[in-house]
Amino acid sequence: MVTKGILLVGGKGTRLAPLTNNTPKPMLRVAGKPVTEHQIIKARNSGITELVLATSYLAEVFEPYFGDGSEFGISITYAVEETPLGTGGAIANAASQLKLRDDDSVVIFNGDVLSGHNLDDQISLHEKSNSDVTLYLTKVQDPRAYGCVPIDQQGRVQSFLEKMENPIADTINAGCYIFRNRAISQIPIGQVVSVERDTFPKLLSEGFNLFGYLDNNYWIDMGTPHSFIKASKDLILNPELSTATSGVVNDSLIGSNTKIHPTAQIGEGSTIGDGVQIQENCIIYGSMISSQATIGAGSEVRDSYIAAGKEVPPNSKLIGQIIGG
Ligand code: GDD
Ligand code: MG
Numbered sequence: 001m002v003t004k005g006i007l008l009v010g011g012k013g014t015r016l017a018p019l020t021n022n023t024p025k026p027m028l029r030v031a032g033k034p035v036t037e038h039q040i041i042k043a044r045n046s047g048i049t050e051l052v053l054a055t056s057y058l059a060e061v062f063e064p065y066f067g068d069g070s071e072f073g074i075s076i077t078y079a080v081e082e083t084p085l086g087t088g089g090a091i092a093n094a095a096s097q098l099k100l101r102d103d104d105s106v107v108i109f110n111g112d113v114l115s116g117h118n119l120d121d122q123i124s125l126h127e128k129s130n131s132d133v134t135l136y137l138t139k140v141q142d143p144r145a146y147g148c149v150p151i152d153q154q155g156r157v158q159s160f161l162e163k164m165e166n167p168i169a170d171t172i173n174a175g176c177y178i179f180r181n182r183a184i185s186q187i188p189i190g191q192v193v194s195v196e197r198d199t200f201p202k203l204l205s206e207g208f209n210l211f212g213y214l215d216n217n218y219w220i221d222m223g224t225p226h227s228f229i230k231a232s233k234d235l236i237l238n239p240e241l242s243t244a245t246s247g248v249v250n251d252s253l254i255g256s257n258t259k260i261h262p263t264a265q266i267g268e269g270s271t272i273g274d275g276v277q278i279q280e281n282c283i284i285y286g287s288m289i290s291s292q293a294t295i296g297a298g299s300e301v302r303d304s305y306i307a308a309g310k311e312v313p314p315n316s317k318l319i320g321q322i323i324g325g
Contacts, residue, residue: 001047002047002048002105002106002107002123002126002127002178003047003048003049003050004048004049004050004051004052004098004100004104004105004106004107005043005048005050005051005052005106005107005108005109006051006052006054006090006091006094006095006098006106006107006108006109007026007036007039007040007043007051007052007053007054007108007109007111008054008087008090008091008108008109008110008111009024009025009026009036009053009054009055009062009111010024010054010055010056010057010059010081010084010085010090010111011024011025011056011057011084011111011112012057012084013025013057013112013223015223015224016028016222016223016224016225016228017325018324018325019225019228019305019307019322019325021325022058023058023061024055024057024058024061024062025111025112025222025223026039026111026112027058027061027062027065028222028228029232029271030114030222030228030231030232030235031232031235031236031239031242031244031245031248031253031271032245032246032247032253032271033242033244033245034065035111035112035114035222035231036053036062036066036111037066037072037244038114038235038242038244038245039109039111039113039114040066040069040072040074040076040244041072041242041243041244042115042119042242042244043074043107043109043119044072044073044074045119045243046107046119046120046123047120047123048074048107049074049075050074050075050077050098051069051074051075051076051077052076052077052078052079052094052095052097052098053066053076053077053078053079053094054079054081054090054091054093054094055078055079055080055081056080056081056082056083056084056085056090057084059078059080059081062078063078077097079093079094079096079097081093084192085190085191085192085193086192086193086194086195087110087193087194087195087196088187088193088194088195088196088198088199089187089188089189089190089191089192089193091108091179091184091187091195091199092184092187092188092189092190092193093189093190095181095184096189100181100184101181102180102181102182102185103180103181103182104180104181105126105178105179105180105181106178106179106181106184107119107123107176107177107178108176108177108178108179109175109176110175110176110221112175112221112222112223113174113175113176113219113220113221113222114218114219114220114222114231114234114235114241114242115136115138115174115176115215115217115218115219115220116217116218116219116238116240116241117136117138117174117176117213117215117217117218117219118215118217119176121213121215122134122136122176122178122213122215123178125155125211125213126178126211126213129155129209129211130209131180131209131210131211132179132180132182132183132203132208132209132210133157133177133178133179133180133183133200133203133208133209133210133211134177134178134210134211134212134213135149135157135173135174135176135177135210135211135212135213136173136174136175136176136177136213136215137149137151137171137172137173137174137212137213137214137215138171138172138174138214138215138216138219139170139171139172139214139216140170140172141170143164143167143169143170143171143172144163144164144165144167145163145223146163146172146173146221147160147161147162147163147172147173147196147200148160148161148162148164148167148168148169148171148172148173149161149169149171149172149173149212150168150169150171151169151171151211151212151214155211155212155213155214156209156210156211156212157200157204157210157211157212159201159204160173160196160200160201160204160210162194162196162197171212171214173196174215174219175221177195183203183208186199186202186203186206186208187199218234218238218241220234225305225322226303226320228305229286229287229288229303229304229305230303232269232271232288233268233269233270233286233303234269235269236248236251236252236253236269236270236271237251237268237269250266250267251267251268251269251270252266252267252268252269252270252271252272253270253271253272254266254272255271255272255273255274255275255276255291256274256275257274257275258272258273258274258275258276258277258278259276259277259278260272260276260277260278261278261279261280261281261282261297263280263281264278264279264280264281264282264283264284265282265283265284265285266278266284266285267284267285268285268286268302269286270284270285270286270287270288270289271287271288271289272284272289273288273289273290273291273292273293273308274291274292275291275292276289276290276291276292276293276294276295277293277294277295278294278295279294279295279296279297279298279299279314280297280298281297281298282295282296282297282298282299282300282301283299283300283301283302284301284302285301285302285303286302286303287301287302287303287304287305287306287318288304288305288306289301289306290305290306290307290308290309290310291308291309292308292309293306293307293308293309293310293311293312294310294311294312295312295316296311296312296313296314296315296316297314297315298314298315299312299313299314299315299316299317299318300316300317300318300319301316301318302318302319302320303319303320304318304319304320304321304322304323305321305322305323306318306323306324307323307324307325308324309324310323310324
C-alpha cells in the first residue's frame with residue numbers, strides 16, 4: 001500500500017510570468033481550482049492519505065488555502081525551503097517529514113502537471129515489480145523540453161536524459177514518480193539536488209531498479225501561458241479528467257455577480273470570473289476572463305487570458321493572447 005505523497009510546488013514558474021508574479025504556478029486556477037487542488041484530489045482518490053507540500057517560491061500562499069487538508073479529505077503538511085533545494089533536494093527535505101521505513105514508498109508529483117493517467121495502475125506496477133522507482137512516462141512528438149527516458153521491452157529504464165537536444169526516444173518523464181525510501185535515502189539532505197540531472201543518473205549507475213509506467217492518456221505540463229489556458233479548457237470540456245472540477249454549465253464556468261449580455265456567446269471551456277462584464281455580441285471561446293474584467297461589445301476572444309480588472313475595448317479581436325498579468 002502506498003499512502004504517502006509529496007507535491008513539488010516550489011518552482012518559480014518563470015516561463016509563466018507575469019501570471020506567476022504574485023501567484024505560484026501550482027496555485028494558478030485551471031477549471032476554477034488551483035492546479036494543486038486537482039492533484040490533491042487525484043492523489044486522494046488513489047489512496048494517498050498523507051501529503052507533504054514542498055514549497056519555496058511564495059510558500060506562504062499554500063497553507064491558508066489547503067490548511068491541514070481535512071477539507072480535502074487528506075492530511076497535509078508543509079516543508080518550506082528557505083532557498084530552493086531543486087527537485088531532488090526538495091524530495092529529500094519533504095520526505096524527512098514523513099516517517100518512512102526503508103521499504104515504504106512515496107508518490108511524488110511535479111506540481112504543474114495535469115494528467116488522466118491511471119495512478120492506481122502505476123502503484124500496482126511499482127508493487128508488482130518491486131522496483132526502487134517507478135516513473136510515469138508518456139510519449140510526445142518533441143521530447144526536447146522534457147526528460148527523455150528510454151525503456152527496454154520489460155519497461156526497465158535505460159537512461160535519464162534531461163532536456164537533450166537530440167532525444168533518443170519519444171518516451172518522456174511525465175512528472176509523477178513512486179520512490180521507495182531506500183532510493184530517497186540516496187539523495188543528500190540540505191543540498192541543492194536535481195532529481196532529473198543528479199539523482200536518476202546516479203541511481204541507474206549504481207544498479208537501482210527503475211521502471212517506466214507508460215500511459216498515453218491525457219497529459220499536460222502547464223509551464224507556458226498557452227499550455228495553462230489549454231489545461232483549463234481541456235479540464236472544463238472533459239470533467240472526467242479531474243473530479244475536482246465542478247460547476248460546468250454549457251461547456252463553461254461562470255462566476256458570481258457577472259453581467260453577461262444575452263447576445264454574447266460563451267463556450268469551448270471558457271472561465272468567466274466573478275464580477276466580469278461581457279457586453280453585447282461578444283464571442284468568448286476557450287478563454288479565461290479573470291474577475292472584474294470587462295469585454296467591450298462586439299469583441300471576439302479565443303484561447304486567450306485576460307487578467308483581473310482589465311478592460312478590453314469594443315470590437316477587439318484577441319486570439320491566443322495574454323492580456324495583463
Ligand atoms: N520545492 C521545490 N523546490 N520544488 C521545485 C523546485 C525547488 O527547488 N524546483 C522546481 N520545483 C517544482 C516546480 O514547482 C514544478 O512543479 C516541478 O518541480 C518541476 O519543475 P519545472 O520547472 O516545471 O520543470 P520542467 O517542466 O522544466 O521539467 C520537469 O517536468 C517535465 C514534465 O513536465 C522535469 O521533471 C522533466 O524531466 C519532465 O519531463
Ligand atoms: Mg514543468
